[in-house]
Amino acid sequence: MFNRLYIHIPFCVEKCGYCAFVSARARPGEIESYHELLLQEMRLAAADHEQGAPLDSIYFGGGTPSLLHPLQVSRIIDLAAELFSLSPGVEITLEANPGTIDRERLRNFREAGVNRLSLGVQSFDDDMLRRLGRVHDAAQARHAFRDARLAGFGNIGIDLIHGLPGQTLSGWREELRQALSLSPEHISVYGLTVEEGTPFALRYPEESPEIPDDDRSAEMFETADTVLVEAGFEHYEIANYARAGYRSRHNSGYWRRDGYLGLGVAAHSFLREGYGFRFSNHDTLEEYSRELVSGRLPRRDEHLLTLEDAMAEFMFLGLRMVEGISCKSFEQEFGSRLNDIYGSTIDELIRIGLLQQERGNLRLTRRGLLLSNQVFARFLP
Ligand code: SF4
CATH class of the missing domain: 1.10.10.920 (Arc Repressor Mutant, subunit A)
Known part of the structure; x- marks a missing residue:
């Protein structure tokens, strides 16, 4: 049983240097065919699993879900509403890269039913953004935020990363100040982890002097806590801060072990059956589509919890x-x-x-x- 739905979009404009998520640049036509596969997976999954309570949240994560056309998002939400019951105030989040949106697209996402935007800003420092390999600059991030407000989004989150190469404590304070100046409802602050197999792991080997050490990272974490709590945010999860009433319901469900159904390449699911049933999908687009084209759920492994x-x-x-x-x-x-x-x-x-x-x-x-x-x-x- 589940009351949350997660949709994974494994495409990005460019691969960021630090990223170990399952995502890649889309080939022409690939997003449209992937979207059709998602719809098919949702139909198969709805026939296979009992829902439980009405859906309380839908979350488009990635990758870069804002690369979907708003009509594709609309079709996914509409099919979810047809196959599953939705709670009246269902939270529908879309992760968006500031380099992929404009006011018109945002308005169309809002009209499609998205009511919460999670903006992957990561930094307001252009030099840092270039080093990270992001496809946007700080001005685009600020514009994207303002456009989202004008498009009718009343619930916007900003993601920031600390512990970046060469980042100082005062630089981090400035990042927080810039985020607060936009008045978001939610701020996530993640510490950079240099993941094996990424370009960052080659560029910044272990104990690289450019990466802030544990003590400096701890100071940045403490600074975020002080600055954001003073600004009226509630620290509700290790990396997450929200204004009253704006915690992420979807992510809070993960920490409370609510059941969720995950659709898409490499998506994970957790169903409340027995002590819990976890399973995940194939993590390559080839295997994922091969299974669905053959009429099977694209499941890679399953684990029944003790x-x-x-x-x-x-x-x-x-x-x-x-x-x-x-x-x-x-x-x-x-x-x-x-x-x-x-x-x-x-x-x-x-x-x-x-x-x-x-x-x-x-x-x-x-x-x-x-x-x-x-x-x-x-x-x-
Ligand atoms: S936009 Fe996000 S998911 Fe895509 S490559 Fe960059 S960090 Fe990874």
């Missing part, structure tokens, strides 16, 4: 949220007390200052937010 897996996920996904997890919810979901299962691990993490427990909730401390991967590793089955 009780132990489900409890671990509850911990390491739920702890991503700043409010943490409720001990009572754990007990309601699994019929066991949290301390009976993880008591010694929790005690140890509290003792070393990474977790804190208060009023029936367990959450990361400020230090724990910085070292979250160390905490999550302790709950892996």
